[in-house]
Amino acid sequence: MNSSVIVFPGSNCDRDIATALTKLQFKNKMVWHKDNELPKSDLIVIPGGFSYGDYLRSGAIAAKSNILNEVIKAANSGCLILGICNGFQILIETGLLKGALLRNKDLKFISKDVYLKVTNNNNKFCKNYKKNNIIRLNIAHNEGNYFTQKDHLKELEDKELIPFKYCNKNGLINDSTNPNGSINNIAGILNNGKNILGMMPHPERMIDNLISNTDGIGLFTSILN
Amino acid sequence: MKITKEIIDFHGLKSEEYSKIKLLLNREPNILELGIFSAMWNEHCSYKSSKVHLKKLPIKNKNVIQGPGENAGVIDIGDDDAVVFKIESHNHPSFIEPYQGAATGVGGILRDVFTMGARPIALLNSIHFGDPKNKKTKNLLNGVVSGIGGYGNCIGIPTVAGETKFNSTYNENILVNAMAVGLADKKRIFYSKAKGINKPVVYVGSKTGRDGIHGASMASAEFDENSEDKKPTVQVGDPFTEKLLMEACLELMKKDSIISIQDMGAAGLTSSSVEMAFKGNLGIELDLDKVPCREDNMSPYEMMLSESQERMLIILEDGKENEASEIFKKWDLDFVIIGKTTNSKNLSLKFKNEIVATIPINALSSNAPLYDRKWTKKKFKSKKVKFKDLKKISFDEAFFKIISSPNQSNKKWVTEQYDQMVMGDTIERSGTDAAIIKIHNKDKAIAVTVDSSANYCKSFPLNGGKQIVCESWRNLISVGAKPIAITNCLNFGNPENPEIMGEFAENILGIKEACEFLDYPVVSGNVSFYNGTNNNNIYPTPVIGGVGLIKNLNKIQNHRFKKTGSNIVVVGKTFGHLDQSVFINQIHNLHDGMPPDVNLLNEKNNGEMVFKLINTGIINSVHDVSTGGIILALAEMSISSQIGIKINKPKKLTNIFEYFFGEDQSRYIIEVDKKNYSKLESLFKENNIYFDNIGTTQNEYFELDNDLKINVKELYELNNKWYNQFNGLNN
Numbered sequence: 001m002n003s004s005v006i007v008f009p010g011s012n013c014d015r016d017i018a019t020a021l022t023k024l025q026f027k028n029k030m031v032w033h034k035d036n037e038l039p040k041s042d043l044i045v046i047p048g049g050f051s052y053g054d055y056l057r058s059g060a061i062a063a064k065s066n067i068l069n070e071v072i073k074a075a076n077s078g079c080l081i082l083g084i085c086n087g088f089q090i091l092i093e094t095g096l097l098k099g100a101l102l103r104n105k106d107l108k109f110i111s112k113d114v115y116l117k118v119t120n121n122n123n124k125f126c127k128n129y130k131k132n133n134i135i136r137l138n139i140a141h142n143e144g145n146y147f148t149q150k151d152h153l154k155e156l157e158d159k160e161l162i163p164f165k166y167c168n169k170n171g172l173i174n175d176s177t178n179p180n181g182s183i184n185n186i187a188g189i190l191n192n193g194k195n196i197l198g199m200m201p202h203p204e205r206m207i208d209n210l211i212s213n214t215d216g217i218g219l220f221t222s223i224l225n
Numbered sequence: 226m227k228i229t230k231e232i233i234d235f236h237g238l239k240s241e242e243y244s245k246i247k248l249l250l251n252r253e254p255n256i257l258e259l260g261i262f263s264a265m266w267n268e269h270c271s272y273k274s275s276k277v278h279l280k281k282l283p284i285k286n287k288n289v290i291q292g293p294g295e296n297a298g299v300i301d302i303g304d305d306d307a308v309v310f311k312i313e314s315h316n317h318p319s320f321i322e323p324y325q326g327a328a329t330g331v332g333g334i335l336r337d338v339f340t341m342g343a344r345p346i347a348l349l350n351s352i353h354f355g356d357p358k359n360k361k362t363k364n365l366l367n368g369v370v371s372g373i374g375g376y377g378n379c380i381g382i383p384t385v386a387g388e389t390k391f392n393s394t395y396n397e398n399i400l401v402n403a404m405a406v407g408l409a410d411k412k413r414i415f416y417s418k419a420k421g422i423n424k425p426v427v428y429v430g431s432k433t434g435r436d437g438i439h440g441a442s443m444a445s446a447e448f449d450e451n452s453e454d455k456k457p458t459v460q461v462g463d464p465f466t467e468k469l470l471m472e473a474c475l476e477l478m479k480k481d482s483i484i485s486i487q488d489m490g491a492a493g494l495t496s497s498s499v500e501m502a503f504k505g506n507l508g509i510e511l512d513l514d515k516v517p518c519r520e521d522n523m524s525p526y527e528m529m530l531s532e533s534q535e536r537m538l539i540i541l542e543d544g545k546e547n548e549a550s551e552i553f554k555k556w557d558l559d560f561v562i563i564g565k566t567t568n569s570k571n572l573s574l575k576f577k578n579e580i581v582a583t584i585p586i587n588a589l590s591s592n593a594p595l596y597d598r599k600w601t602k603k604k605f606k607s608k609k610v611k612f613k614d615l616k617k618i619s620f621d622e623a624f625f626k627i628i629s630s631p632n633q634s635n636k637k638w639v640t641e642q643y644d645q646m647v648m649g650d651t652i653e654r655s656g657t658d659a660a661i662i663k664i665h666n667k668d669k670a671i672a673v674t675v676d677s678s679a680n681y682c683k684s685f686p687l688n689g690g691k692q693i694v695c696e697s698w699r700n701l702i703s704v705g706a707k708p709i710a711i712t713n714c715l716n717f718g719n720p721e722n723p724e725i726m727g728e729f730a731e732n733i734l735g736i737k738e739a740c741e742f743l744d745y746p747v748v749s750g751n752v753s754f755y756n757g758t759n760n761n762n763i764y765p766t767p768v769i770g771g772v773g774l775i776k777n778l779n780k781i782q783n784h785r786f787k788k789t790g791s792n793i794v795v796v797g798k799t800f801g802h803l804d805q806s807v808f809i810n811q812i813h814n815l816h817d818g819m820p821p822d823v824n825l826l827n828e829k830n831n832g833e834m835v836f837k838l839i840n841t842g843i844i845n846s847v848h849d850v851s852t853g854g855i856i857l858a859l860a861e862m863s864i865s866s867q868i869g870i871k872i873n874k875p876k877k878l879t880n881i882f883e884y885f886f887g888e889d890q891s892r893y894i895i896e897v898d899k900k901n902y903s904k905l906e907s908l909f910k911e912n913n914i915y916f917d918n919i920g921t922t923q924n925e926y927f928e929l930d931n932d933l934k935i936n937v938k939e940l941y942e943l944n945n946k947w948y949n950q951f952n953g954l955n956n
Contacts, residue, residue, distance in 0.1 A: 009556065010465050012381020016649040034555075048647075050379040053465025106954065109374050111644045112637075140378065140644040205646045210778060211663065212646070 013048035046087030059089030088198035099148030105181030236263035298748025323368025343407025355396030384643035419505030437532025508569035638948030672706035681820035690735020706773030718762025797892035801883025872920035
C-alpha cells in the first residue's frame with residue numbers, strides 16, 4: 001500500500017509516522033509542502049508538530065499551503081486521509097473535518113498516556129479493533145479540546161463518526177477521564193464519507209513494546225487490509 | 226563619544242580592566258570597541274574567575290572525542306556513533322522573564338549541540354526555585370515550566386528527565402539549567418575553528434534585533450532591587466525558526482561545504498566571530514551593512530551586542546556558496562555573506578564604508594583577564610545532631626510529611642507539560658533514576674540524568690562535589706547503563722567574595738576526585754557566578770548531567786517493583802547518617818552538620834556489582850538510595866508499581882529513624898525473586914559487598930513493622946497532591 005506523509009516547516013512527528021508506516025510495510029514517501037503534486041497514494045498522513053510554528057492559530061497557515069489543495073482533491077476522490085495531532089488541527093482548518101480544536105481546559109500543554117475507547121470500528125481505520133476495545137495512546141498537545149455545534153455532534157454520534165473517546169482503564173467516559181475538555185470526550189472524528197480521520201492521540205508512538213505498547217498498530221493494520 | 230567612568234561601569238568593567246584595554250589597543254577604545262570588550266571579558270564569556278580551577282578537572286579518557294572548549298562535548302559510543310552533549314545555565318534571564326528566559330535557555334543549548342553536527346535526541350533540565358511560600362515562586366515555576374515545554378515541544382525534541390527543587394536560598398535568584406544530548410556520526414563532527422584566508426563568513430538564521438543587548442553582562446553581575454528593569458535584555462525565543470535552522474544546518478552538514486560553524490549565543494555576533502578566528506589563529510572582517518536586521522537604523526554597537534536567538538555563523542569552503550544558499554532558501558531562512566577570514570589577526574568591522582572597529586583577536590580572547598581569586602577554606606560550624614535531643618515525632622507522621630512535601634512530591638504536574646515521546650525512541654521517561662533513549666534504528670541506547678545536592682555542597686563543598694558525581698554515576702548504573710562522561714553546570718554566588726570562591730574551589734576538587742576515581746570525565750560545562758541578590762548568595766549548586774551507554778536492550782532495569790513475594794535487599798552499608806538529610810532539614814528544621822561521607826571505593830564496588838547483577842538478569846528492579854534514605858526509595862518503588870512492601874526492622878538496628886531516613890551513600894535497593902536469593906547472597910559474599918535483606922513485596926500495603934502502614938493507593942495520593950494544590954487544581 002502506498003502512503004505519503006506531508007512535511008511542513010515545523011512538522012516534528014514526520015519521522016515518527018514514517019518509521020511506523022515503514023515498519024508496518026507501507027511503501028512510504030515524504031512530500032514537501034512546496035510541492036504541487038502528490039505521489040500516487042492510498043493513504044495520506046498529515047503528521048503532528050507545530051506547522052509554521054502554529055502562529056496565527058494551530059494549523060491555519062498549513063491549511064493554505066500548495067500541497068493542501070492536492071490533499072483536498074485526493075480526499076474528495078476517496079483517498080484515505082489521516083491527520084494526527086497538528087494534522088487533525090490542519091484538517092479542521094481546511095474544512096475537511098468540521099468543528100474546532102480549542103485550548104486545553106487547564107490552559108497547559110498535556111503530554112501523557114491516556115486510555116481511549118474504540119467507540120466505533122465500522123470504518124477503514126479501526127476495523128482491526130473490536131468495538132469498545134480500550135487502548136492506551138500518548139497525547140501531546142496544547143489545543144486538543146474538540147468542540148462542535150449541537151446538530152453536528154448529534155450527526156457524529158448518530159452516524160458512528162466518532163472512533164475514539166477518552167476514558168479510564170475501565171472504559172468510563174466522563175469529565176474525570178477527559179484530559180483536555182473535549183465535548184463528549186471526543187479524541188478523534190471521521191468525515192461523513194469515513195475516509196478522513198482526525199485524532200489528537202499519537203498511534204505512531206505506540207508500535208513497540210520496548211518503547212511503550214503496541215496499541216497503535218491496529219490502526220495501521222486496519223488501513224492495510 | 227567620550228568614554229567616561231560611568232560608561233565603563235555600565236559595561237561591567239573594572240577600572241584596571243579598562244586600563245588593560247588601553248594597553249592592548251595602545252589607544253582609547255571607541256564605544257563600539259568598549260562594548261565588544263565588555264561582552265568578551267565578562268565572567269560569562271571569559272571564565273576569568275573559574276579557569277584556573279576548571280583546569281584541574283579530568284577531561285579525557287578513551288571514550289572522549291572532544292572535551293571542554295568546543296560548543297559541546299563529544300563521546301564515542303561505538304559503531305561510529307558519537308553522543309554530543311552539554312548543560313548550560315539561563316538563571317538570570319529566567320528570573321526576570323521566566324517564560325522567555327527558560328525557553329531561550331533550551332534554544333541555546335540545542336544550538337550548541339546541532340552546531341557540532343548532531344541531531345538532538347533528548348532534553349533535560351534542572352530547575353531550582355525559592356520557597357513555595359515566597360510570593361514570586363508560583364509565577365516563576367509556571368513560567369519556567371511552560372517556557373521549557375514551549376520550546377522543546379515545538380521543536381520536537383523530547384524532554385525526558387530533570388529535577389525541580391525548592392529552597393529559600395533561591396528566593397531572589399532561581400536556577401534554570403538546560404541540557405541537550407545529540408547523536409552524530411563520529412566521522413562528521415563540526416568544530417568552530419576557522420581555517421584558510423579569504424573564506425566567506427556567512428550569517429544564517431533569524432534577523433538581528435535589539436533584544437538581548439548586554440545579556441551576558443547582566444548574567445555577570447548580582448541582582449539588586451532594580452533588576453526587573455533589565456527585562457529588555459532578555460531574549461525572545463522562536464522555536465519554529467530554530468527547527469528550520471536545525472534542519473537546514475543538518476542538511477548542509479551532509480555535504481562537504483563547512484569549514485567551521487559556531488552558533489551566536491551569549492554576546493552574539495561578537496563572540497561567535499572572535500571564537501572562530503581565535504581558534505584558527507586568523508583575523509576576521511565583517512561588513513555590518515550586510516547583517517540582516519529586524520529593526521531600522523541599528524547601530525554597529527547594537528548589531529555586535531545583540532543576543533537575538535536562532536542565528537549561526539558559518540565559514541564555507543570556496544565555491545560552495547550557491548549550494549549552501551539553496552538549502553537555506555528551501556527553509557526560508559536568511560543566508561548572507563557578511564565577511565571573510567583574513568590574515569590580520571584582527572577583528573575588523575566595516576559600516577557605511579568606514580572601518581568602525583579594529584581589535585586584535587588575542588586581546589579579546591587569550592589576553593582577557595584571568596583571576597586567581599582569593600579563596601578561603603570552608604569553616605565548619607557544624608556540630609553533629611544528637612538524636613536524643615530531637616523533638617519527638619512518630620515515624621509515620623514524619624514519613625507522611627516528607628512524602629507529601631514540595632521537594633519529594635511527584636513531579637507529574639511538571640513533566641506532563643513536556644512532550645517526552647516525540648521522536649519515538651524514549652524507553653524510560655521522567656521519574657526514573659535515569660531516562661533511556663534508544664539510538665534510532667539500532668539495538669543500543671543511552672541513559673541520561675541530571676543531579677544536584679545544594680545543601681550537601683553548602684555544608685561541605687568538597688564532599689558535596691564528590692557526592693553529586695557519585696549520585697549521577699549511581700543513577701546511570703541503576704538503569705543498567707555504563708556511565709561514560711558528564712557535563713557540569715556550576716551555579717555559584719559572587720566569586721569576588723573569598724568564601725564563595727572557596728566553595729567553588731573546594732567543590733571542583735571534590736568533582737575532580739570522584740570523576741578521576743570513577744573514570745567519568747567532564748566533557749563540557751558552564752559556570753554561572755553572581756547568583757545572588759544584594760549580597761545574598763545562593764547555596765553552591767553544581768548540577769551534573771551524566772550520560773551512560775546501554776549496549777544490550779534486553780538488560781535494562783527500572784525502579785518499579787515487578788511482583789509480590791520478592792525479597793527486598795539494600796546493597797551497601799547503612800550507618801544512619803542523618804545530618805543534612807531531608808528528615809533533619811525538613812522535619813526538624815536543622816541545617817548544621819556534615820553531609821554523609823563519600824567512600825569512592827565502596828561506590829565503585831557496589832555500583833559495579835549492581836551493574837553485573839542487572840546484566841546477569843537475576844534481579845527484578847533497582848533503585849538508587851538518595852535524598853530521604855531507604856524509606857523514600859522504597860516509597861518511590863511502590864508508588865510507581867502499586868505494589869506494597871512488608872519490612873521488618875533489621876535486628877541490629879539502634880533506631881529506625883537513622884536506618885530508614887539516613888542518607889549514607891553508595892547504596893541501592895534491589896528486588897529479587899525468592900528463588901534467586903541464595904544465588905544473590907553468594908554473589909555478594911564472593912565480592913565482599915555489604916547487604917541487608919530487609920523484607921518482601923506484598924499486595925496493597927506499604928508496611929514497616931508496627932511503625933507504618935498505608936495502602937499504596939493512599940500513598941500515591943499523598944505523594945501526588947502538592948503540585949495540584951499549589952497551582953489551585955482539583956485533581
